[in-house]
Structures are given as structure tokens and as C-alpha cells.
Amino acid sequence: xxxxxxxxxxxxxxxxxxxxxxxxLRTAMAGQGLDxxxxxxxFVRPAAVAxxxxxxxxxxxxxxxxxxxxxxxxxxxxSTRMNRWIKTVNPVGDIVNTRRPGVHVGEWLKKNxxxxxxxxxxxxGLPAGIYNDLVATxxxxxxxxxxxxxxxxxxxxxxxxxxxxxxxxxxxxxGLAAVDxxxxxxxxxxxxxxxxxxxxxxxxxxxxxxxPDTGADLRLxxxxxxxxxxxxxxxxxxxxxxxxxxxxxxxxxxxxAMSARIADIDHWFSGLLADLDTTRGIGPQIADAAAARGGSxxxxxxxxxxxxxxxxxxxxxxxxxxxxxxxxxxxxxxxDGLGWVGAAPLxxxxxxxxxxxxxxxx
Amino acid sequence: MLARDxxxxxxxxxxxxxxxxxxxxxxxxxxxxxxxxxxxxxxxxQGLAVMRKSGEVTLYLDSPLEVDRATVExxxxxxxxxxxxxxxxxxxLTNAANTHIAAAPMHLLPRGIAARSAELRLTDLTPQLxxxxxRKLDAEVDAIRAAAHLADEGYEVFLKAARPGRADxxxxxxxxxxxxxxxxxxxxxxxGSGGTExxxxxPPSGKLLKKGDLVTTELTPCxxxxxxxxxxxxxxxxxxxxxxxxxxxxxxxxxxxxxxxRDGTLASDVARAENDxxxxxxxxxxxxxxxxxxxxxxxxxxxxxxxxxxxxxxxxLEAGMTIIVHPNTYHPVVGYMxxxxxxxxxxxxxDVLTGTPRRLFSVPA
Numbered sequence: 001x002x003x004x005x006x007x008x009x010x011x012x013x014x015x016x017x018x019x020x021x022x023x024x025l026r027t028a029m030a031g032q033g034l035d036x037x038x039x040x041x042x043f044v045r046p047a048a049v050a051x052x053x054x055x056x057x058x059x060x061x062x063x064x065x066x067x068x069x070x071x072x073x074x075x076x077x078x079s080t081r082m083n084r085w086i087k088t089v090n091p092v093g094d095i096v097n098t099r100r101p102g103v104h105v106g107e108w109l110k111k112n113x114x115x116x117x118x119x120x121x122x123x124x125g126l127p128a129g130i131y132n133d134l135v136a137t138x139x140x141x142x143x144x145x146x147x148x149x150x151x152x153x154x155x156x157x158x159x160x161x162x163x164x165x166x167x168x169x170x171x172x173x174x175g176l177a178a179v180d181x182x183x184x185x186x187x188x189x190x191x192x193x194x195x196x197x198x199x200x201x202x203x204x205x206x207x208x209x210x211x212p213d214t215g216a217d218l219r220l221x222x223x224x225x226x227x228x229x230x231x232x233x234x235x236x237x238x239x240x241x242x243x244x245x246x247x248x249x250x251x252x253x254x255x256x257a258m259s260a261r262i263a264d265i266d267h268w269f270s271g272l273l274a275d276l277d278t279t280r281g282i283g284p285q286i287a288d289a290a291a292a293r294g295g296s297x298x299x300x301x302x303x304x305x306x307x308x309x310x311x312x313x314x315x316x317x318x319x320x321x322x323x324x325x326x327x328x329x330x331x332x333x334x335x336d337g338l339g340w341v342g343a344a345p346l347x348x349x350x351x352x353x354x355x356x357x358x359x360x361x362x
Numbered sequence: 363m364l365a366r367d368x369x370x371x372x373x374x375x376x377x378x379x380x381x382x383x384x385x386x387x388x389x390x391x392x393x394x395x396x397x398x399x400x401x402x403x404x405x406x407x408q409g410l411a412v413m414r415k416s417g418e419v420t421l422y423l424d425s426p427l428e429v430d431r432a433t434v435e436x437x438x439x440x441x442x443x444x445x446x447x448x449x450x451x452x453x454x455l456t457n458a459a460n461t462h463i464a465a466a467p468m469h470l471l472p473r474g475i476a477a478r479s480a481e482l483r484l485t486d487l488t489p490q491l492x493x494x495x496x497r498k499l500d501a502e503v504d505a506i507r508a509a510a511h512l513a514d515e516g517y518e519v520f521l522k523a524a525r526p527g528r529a530d531x532x533x534x535x536x537x538x539x540x541x542x543x544x545x546x547x548x549x550x551x552x553x554g555s556g557g558t559e560x561x562x563x564x565p566p567s568g569k570l571l572k573k574g575d576l577v578t579t580e581l582t583p584c585x586x587x588x589x590x591x592x593x594x595x596x597x598x599x600x601x602x603x604x605x606x607x608x609x610x611x612x613x614x615x616x617x618x619x620x621x622x623x624r625d626g627t628l629a630s631d632v633a634r635a636e637n638d639x640x641x642x643x644x645x646x647x648x649x650x651x652x653x654x655x656x657x658x659x660x661x662x663x664x665x666x667x668x669x670x671x672x673x674x675x676x677x678x679l680e681a682g683m684t685i686i687v688h689p690n691t692y693h694p695v696v697g698y699m700x701x702x703x704x705x706x707x708x709x710x711x712x713d714v715l716t717g718t719p720r721r722l723f724s725v726p727a
Contacts, residue, residue, distance in 0.1 A: 001391065001665065003538075003551045005531040006565040043391035044406065058552075058565045059391070079655060085564040124448045125408070128476030129469030192542035199535030202568070207405055208542070209431065220427070221434035222403070225545020236427075238406075301426055309407065313426060313445060330427075 002043060002058035004204040004240070008089045012242060013054045017160040018092055021052060026068055028153045029146075035115040036067040037146050038105065038134075040126055045308035048121055048150060050243030051161070055090035056204060063101040063130065064093060065108070067115055073108065075101035102130040106137025119146025122307055151306035156324045157347055164244035165326060169345055170355040171198045172237040172248040175206070179235060181252040181259070187212055187227040190235060190252075198239050201357040205240035214251060214339030218297065218332040232258055234341035236330075238311075245310035247303075247328050249343035261338050268293060269342045273329060276321075278348050283317025286331060295333035295340075303328045321348055364501045364586075365401035365438070371499070372399055373417045375490045382461035384413045384487060385451060387470045394664035395466050395491045396421075397587050402436040403547060404428060408472075410451045422451050448474030455482050466491045496660060496668055498682055502588065503706055506661065506684050509585035510704060510715035512546055513592040516581045517718050524577055526598060526727045530555055531566035533579075541583055550582035550589065550665040558697045561653070563690075573599045573727040578700040580690075582665050589665045592716045593688045593702035599727030608693045609722040612701040615639040615689035616720065619658065619671070623705065623712040625681040629669040633657040636689040637673060645693070654691035661686055661704055683707040684715075 029037055041049035042061035049064045050056045053074065062076035072093035078086060080097040087095065098104040109115060120126060123145040135143065157165065175194035184190045191208040198206040209220035213230025220236045229252075236249040250266070253259045272289050276282060283302050290298045302317040304327050311328055321327060330343035345352060376384055388396025389408045397403060400411035400421040407425030420440040423429050429443040444450035452475055455463055464487035465471055478484070498506075516537050523536040530553050541549050552563035555577045563578055571577060575598040582591040595612075597605055619636040636657045637649040648654070658671030661684045669677035671687065679685070688702025701720065706713040 001550045003534050003549070003565055005529075005568055007567045042389070044389045044408065061391075079651070081562055081652070081655065082564070084561060085567075088567060124472055124474030126473045127469060128471045128473050131473040132469075132476070188543035188545060192539040195542055196535050196539035199538060200532055202531065206538075209427075217434070219430040219434050221431045222405070222547050223434075224542040224547060227545075312407070312424075315445075 002056065002205055004199055004206065005202045006056060006058060006089055006204055008054045008091055009242070012164065013160055015091060017158065018052070018054065021158070022066070022072070022092070025052065025066065025153055028149055029068055029119065032119070032149055033117055034068070034119040034146065035117045036065060037119040037121065037150070039064040039066070039121050040130070040308060046243065047245070047305050047310045048154070048308045051154065053090050053092035054243060055086070056243050061101070061127070063105055065105050073105065075104045077101060100133050102133025103137050106134045109138035109141050116140065117142050117144065119144055119149060121146050121150045123147070147307060154306050155322045157326050157350065161244055162347070162350065162352070164242050165246060165345065166352040166355045168239050168241040168244045168246050169248070169352045170357055171201045171203050171241060172239040172246065174201065174357055175237050175239070176235060176248060176250045179252055181229070181233070181254040185229055186225070187223045187229060188225045190229065190233070191224050194235055194237050198237060203239050203241055204243070207238040209236040209238070210234070211341060214341060218299065218334070218339050218341055220249070220341065231255055232262070232339055234339070236341070236343060240310065245305065246326070246345040247311070247330065247343045248345070249330060249341050251340050251342065258338065262340060265293070265335060265340045266342060269331065269344070273344060273346050276348070278323065279320055281316070281318035282321050282327060282329065286329060290331060290333050294335050297332075297334045299332040301330040303330070323349055364499070364505065367499055367501060368398050368401075369413070369417050369419060371494055372413060372491070373415060375487070375494065376413070376415050376464070379464065379487060379490065380462050381464040381485070381487060382415050383455070383458045383463045385455065385463065385465045385471070385475070386411045386413065386491070387465075387467060387472070392467070392470055394495055394662065394667060395488070397663045398491065398495060400436070400439055401587065402432045402439065403587055408447060410447050412451065412454055422447055448472050451475060452478065492668055495662055495664070496683060497680060498662060498684060500682070502662065503682055503684060505586055505588045506590050506704070507706070507715055509583060509588055509590045511717070512541070512544060512583040512585065513581055513590050513704065513716050514718045515544070516541060516549070516583055517592055517594055520579060520581065521596060521723060521725060524571060524596060524598065524725045526571055526573055528571050529566070530569050530571065534566055537581070546583045546585060548584035550580070550584070552580050554578040554698050556697060558694070560698045561692055562698055563700065571598055574602070576605065576697050576699060578698055580700060587663050589661050590704045590715060591661055591665070591686045591702065592704065592718055593686070593690060593700040594718060594723060595699045595701060596723035596725055598725060601722050601724055605696050606722060608696045608699060609701070611639060611643050611645065612689055612699050613720055616687060616701050616703065619687040619689060620703070620705065620712045620714065623679060623687065623707055625679065625707060625709045627679045629671050629675040629677045629679060630673050632679070632687060633671045633673045633675070636687065640689070640691070648691045648693065657689055658685055658687040658702065660684065679707045681707055681709045
């Protein structure tokens, strides 16, 4: 469960930025004839609600119900005892504590009969209990899938999110930079250090995965403790800061010659991402370039944030990227016998800025 | 071996219920049922495990990174990546539609599958799985016992990290780094710091520790999927007389709760024993849900399982169950205080797992 810093900082996520997002979403809703939209959140699906309200749950779940006009409603299964905490992290909407958010929102809809066309983001993935409560309580409303609408709305990284992502990127980079391949001999020391740096910098979450011997296996897993590090290894830091998520992966070696080869490929990868042709699909360009670089056993993943997941694979990496959208590119390959794994964020036309790590206190 | 034993138990349950195919939902927050069937600690995305009565399990995951991880961490499983769980598993269930299909936990199933309940004649096997989660195999109890020392060691790290001027999240960073060094993959941890303004624990908010604060934490390391928990309170600096007096009540309540634990005792009996101590001290108001959630709970593949220790939960404790007794609540004079130990229910009493002294700790300030 989430145990990093969770706090709303009115200077980092301003009320006016949240208001602007709300206004933009309502414009999109009106364009599709929706009277309201429902966003679901839980520990693994926090992104949509975090974007609209800055709230990320560490426990329990909730619905953010946004009518076309009027105050949004945040209906959560967290107890009333937690309201004081929720108010410190969720500046949007009236908070309602209920064991059954679906029943609560359904009752609101029954009373407000003018609100009848309701969009639900990822409607097929809504937990059955909540969906069933909703339709049983408000059988006359029309529930439609609003996944595409929200994805279109969500695609562009605004200035607020850009700053959060930049800080998040710094947390991941600094964590990985703290790995000492010559001094660290086991997995626990390496992943522990990455996580420690990220959390000390105020990370909301840090998932650290490791491939302990990339000479043998390029797959990253949750490896810690006394597992020995091989001649080459790789670490992925998936880091969240105030609702913004990204990943960075780096390869390491205590061997100077291997380390130099890794640095060469790192340099190539950075240049490749900086020089991508924005009119063509990211996936094919990177795969082709990796092959041209001499790569074999190539695995490529292109992720973005478009719904409730913080990051998820893009539907079609062969499509040209959306300008101003966040992508996270993960690439693994072998080059002349060297196992190399890397990952980095990419926002075309608006690169993340370098940020000094300061304490995440507000 | 333990994973196979769990699958065998599920197969027995399926056989008794006449179930041919079982579909089990899981995510990182609600994973105990899926982990019981498919031994994988999911972190990102969601999963559905499909188990046949033969014991064959296929795990469907919607994150390619998690698929990679699962193939490394759970090599005995058949793992399938699908960006669309509803469609992929829906097809599997369609192909099994002429057999008896059950699901668990039913209320968490994606709506896209649950909406086909009538067509698939889906039945709910959640109570049977919850039964298995509560009544553990000996090997499961052994796994929890083996993890208990890490709760104690984690609390030592927490104590050393607590000093005036540090932010609450920094303590958690130190504990997490320690746990990774020890091979602990996961940990549930919340924290509180301050005085009477603090009504509970939550994730850290950036608050700086200062002299006189009560600092509370609930530490829950997870080894091999099994959680074990400890709750303790420390004072920044020398405890005041009021803090000591308050702590004595919590300590008495914890002792009272543990004293009644044995095979056959009801969860409500344990809660009542704890709460009666508060009532005797004129603090009955503070054992209501306005101030506290539960007086303990089960531990296992989830951090907070049945049976919840509450005066209205009449589930009998059985030998071999693992629970924590924790009379955590608000005290009107000093603020929120926590105190709890994990234990195994035995025929004639409690086998306490955690060994950290039961005292009000203090650190220099």
C-alpha cells in the first residue's frame, strides 16, 4: 500500500490549474452530450482522479462524480475518521463517506433527474459491486463509456503536470545515480538505495525492479535482499510524485569496459529519443534504430497515461505521437553480447526540465 | 510447495461445490484471493486467474512489465499478457460456458465480466475462499512466524530514524531501504505525529517531528506474500506523566485482549476485553467508530483480513488463525496512540509473534 509522501501543495497544484482542467473536461463532456462523468480511483487506478483533484488513495476506493455544472462529489469508502486527511489532499468536490459509493451516487442521480446521460471512464473495468449498486439505485440513467473522451482530454501535459513530472524524473534519476556498481554487491543494497533516495526526496511511490544479471536475462523483477549482482545488471525506478508517474531504467556494470559500452548505448538512446520524427510512430522508429545499432532480442514498450492507470501501453505505437503528451519508452536488447536495458520519459516539443531535489515538504 | 498446497485446497473447495472453472480477481490492493490461487504479488495493473478443477492455473495480466516480473517470480504459472482483461478472459469463460463457473471476489470482478453472470451462470465462491484465507495451513502460519522478526527489526530502524526536525516520510524511507536490504518485498505502513490534534494514522504528509510529539506507526512487512504487523508509539523526548498514564491504559487493553485469545473465543470477546479497559478508565467514548476503526484484525495474504476484531463481529477464533490485537485509538489528553502485537491463535491461548518490548518508547529530543 502507498506509504510515501501524500500531500496537496497549493503552490505545486494550484486551484486555478485544477479549475482549468475541470472546465476543459466539462467542455469535452458537453461536446458529447454528457450530463456528468464518473471517474473511479483505487490504489492501482489513481491517475484520472489524481489529475482532476490531486487525490491519490493509499487505501480504499472512491468515485469522483463530476456533473456538467455544480460541485463535483467525491464519494469514498474511506471512513469519516479519515475526512480530515482527505481534505488535506483532495481540494476538489464535496467529500461523502459511504461504504457503497455506487449507492450514494445513484441516490444523487435519482434526485437530480435532469442529469441522465452519464459517462463512465473504463466502464467495463468498473468493479462490479460499484456498478451494480449504481444501476440498481438509479435504473433510469444512461451509462455510456467515456474512455475515449477522457483519453483525448488527458493527452496534453499542462504546465502543472510538467513541473510534477520534471520533479518525478529527478527523483528517479537521482535514485539511479546513487547506485554504486563497484561498491554494491547485492540486490538489496542497490534497490534499497534507489528507493531511499526517491522517498527521501518526497516520492509518493517508488517501485524498484532489478535484472540482477543482464548477461543472462533482461527481465526485471522485484528482487531484493542478498541476491548477488552480476557483471552487468539493470534497475528500473517507477516513481510517483503527487500523482505524476514515470519510469527510468539504467544498466550498470562494475567492469570499466562494460560500463563504457553501457554509457555509449545510453548516449545513443538519449539522442534517439531527442531526434525522433514526430510525424511517424515512435515504436517502429525506435525498433528500427535499435536493430540498426546492432541490437538483438529487442523488447520495446511505449506507455502513456490516458485513463485510470498511471501508465499503460499505448494502443498503437505505430501511430504518430500526440504533441505534448507524455510517453515512457522502455527498451531492452543485446548488443554484441552485452545486455542493455533503458527507459526514459519523452514529451515531444516540451522536454522535462532538470530539477534539483528539494525536500517534498509543503 | 506452499503455493501448490493452497491450490490443492482450492481444488477441494471447487470439487465440493461442483465448480469446474474458477475466475479470481486481484490487484495490488485486493490481492489475497488471487495470490492464494496464483502465487504472484501483483503491483501494477490488474489480473484475473483462471483455475480449472484439475488445479491448472492461468494468470492473465494487463501490464507487460508485470508479465515479465511474473515469469521471473512465479515460473510455475502459465502467464498471459492481454491489454484487455475483460475480452481475453471473457473468451475463456465463453468457452467454458457449458461447465460450472464460479468467481471470487464477486464484487470486484470487472463489470464487463460480471455483466455476463446470468449468461455464464456465474456463482460466488468468495465465502469459501475467505474461509481458506482465515483458516491457514501450518506452512502459512510458519511463513508468518518467519517474517515476524522483520517487524521487530523494522521498528528498531524506525526508532533510530526518528529525531527532531526530520519529516515523517523520511522515517519511512529509512525503513523501506532496510526492508529491501533484507529481501522484504512489500510493507504496509502508516504514521502519525503530534499531540491531541492527531486523530489517526495516514501516509506521511511532510510533518516535521518535534519535541513532545507522539509518533505512532503500524509496520507490516510482507514476506512471500504474508504480512505480519506491529504497532508501537514513541515520544520525542521524555514522555510526560500524562503520556505515561495514557500508555498504561493501552498496554492494559492489549494484555486484556491477548489474554482472552484462544480457540473458540469470538472476535467480539477480544474486542470487548480491550474496550472494557477503556470503559473502566472512563474512555468508553473513544472505542467507538468515531475514533477508531477496529481493535485488531486477521493477518495473512492481506494486511487486514477477516476476522475484524470488533464487538459486533462474532466469528469464532480457531487454532492456527493469525491476527493482530491492537487497541489503537484517540486519547483526549495526549492524542492518538497505537499498541499492538501479531499472534497465532492456539488451543489454549495466544502465541505472540512480535518481540518488541511493550513500552512507550522515547527518543532523544
